[in-house]
Amino acid sequence: MLLLNVEKVLKNTTLSFKRKGIASPGLDAETLLSCYLKTDRPGLYMNFERLITDEELKWFSRWVERRKGGEPVAYIVGRKEFWSLTFEVTSGVLVPRPETEFLVEEVLGLCSDTNDHNMNVLEIGTGSGAISVAIASELEKVRIVATDIVEDVITLARKNAENNGVTGRIDFLRGNLFEPVSGKFDIIIANPPYISEEEFAQLPPEVRDFEPREALLAGSEGTEFHHDLIAEGSRYLKHGGWLLMELGAGQKDAIESMLGKNTAYDSIGFRTDYAGIERIVRARRRLVG
Ligand SMILES: C[S@@+](CC[C@H](N)C(=O)[O-])C[C@H]1O[C@@H](n2cnc3c(N)ncnc32)[C@H](O)[C@@H]1O
Incomplete structure (x- = not known):
């Protein structure tokens, strides 16, 4: 033959x-x-x-x-590169996306602006752990608490931290949003679910049929999680601390309005991705009030 x-x-x-x-x-x-x-x-x-x-x-x-x-390559091979690190992925976690690296850059930028590398960072919805592990790999002194609502996801994220040599710098906790968290943070980050029910039906089958729904769906407008993170986040941020979130195409106005109405925040700004879509929002916890 x-x-x-x-x-x-x-x-x-x-x-x-x-x-x-x-x-x-x-x-x-x-x-x-x-x-x-x-x-x-x-x-x-x-x-x-x-x-x-x-x-x-x-x-x-x-x-x-x-x-x-239609199965994504990352699920077939069981891993994905993010921030030049290798992450194990299973069908229980979102495949980390290149545009999410902007969140990591923003955190590194804030640390170098303030010249404070001892920051306390909280990540809500860590998935594979990609964001927190990438930050921990860059900042030796950073302390990170990373949460997710799914137990198996937390187990995988822990493994990814271990595989990338940053175990001691991240505490992984399971729970709904801020429920497992206490204390105040310099930075809160999240790439929350942000797909509306209507958009979900239009997603490419590769995403819709294979990636976990709890990592994608966020109510009728797709901004349910942003709403909760903005509303509750101010209680967990130090004055002058920052809330950083990824958002979906077309969600800028809704999120800007939520932040604008909330007197706990100022210095609201957006960062566009390579496709010109407003992809990251940042807002500062007011210095007083
Ligand atoms: C869009 S994925 C982001 C995963 C990862 N941070 C990334 O950027 O690749 C959102 C994550 O939020 C988690 N999640 C969903 N609802 C949650 C909740 N109520 N509390 C905490 N985490 C939640 C999901 O399990 C999922 O891992």
Whole structure:
């Protein structure tokens, strides 16, 4: 029987993804095959002639079929890069998105503005732990409390902290929003669920059918969590501390209005992502009042 080499398997897989209408067929094929062969993408190209055994092909074909069925690559390979770190992901957590790295940048920016690297940070809804672990990897002295409502998610986030060598800097707690938290923080961050019920039906099947609903859905307007984080967050922020949240396309006005009406905050600002969408909001807990 004729054995296929890496180059041929890559070509065939890319072609079958293209035919299926997958948005990034070449990249997905490379990521799957390199993870399957326990190498990286350059490693694939350096081993184009390596033969793939029948047994390997049989198992790899299952991954290809899962991808063709719409399952995100990250769930198939069980990991995702974020902030140049590797995070284990399961179908119980949101796959960390590149635009969420802006939240990490904002926190690093605030720490360098104030030249205070001993900040107390609270993250609500930590998922894979990507944001908190990335911050802890950059700031040695930071103390972080990270929460999530799902127990299994907390277990995975803890594991990701351990795998990335920042275990001692993050306390992971399970609970609803601020319920498991006490004390006051310099910074509160959240990438909360922000998809409205109407938008949920329009999501690409890859997201809608595979990512956890509790990580996505946020009531009829998609701003339910922002509302609660703004309303309750001021009690957990030190005066002069910052609330930072990710938001969805088209949610700026609603969130600006919520913050504007709440006298606990000032210095409200937005940051756009590479697509020009207002993606991050920041607001300061007033110095007095
Ligand atoms: C959009 S995901 C963000 C995950 C991760 N921080 C990230 O950026 O990749 C939102 C997270 O909030 C969690 N969550 C949902 N409702 C919550 C609640 N009431 N209290 C705390 N966490 C909640 C979900 O389980 C999910 O992990």
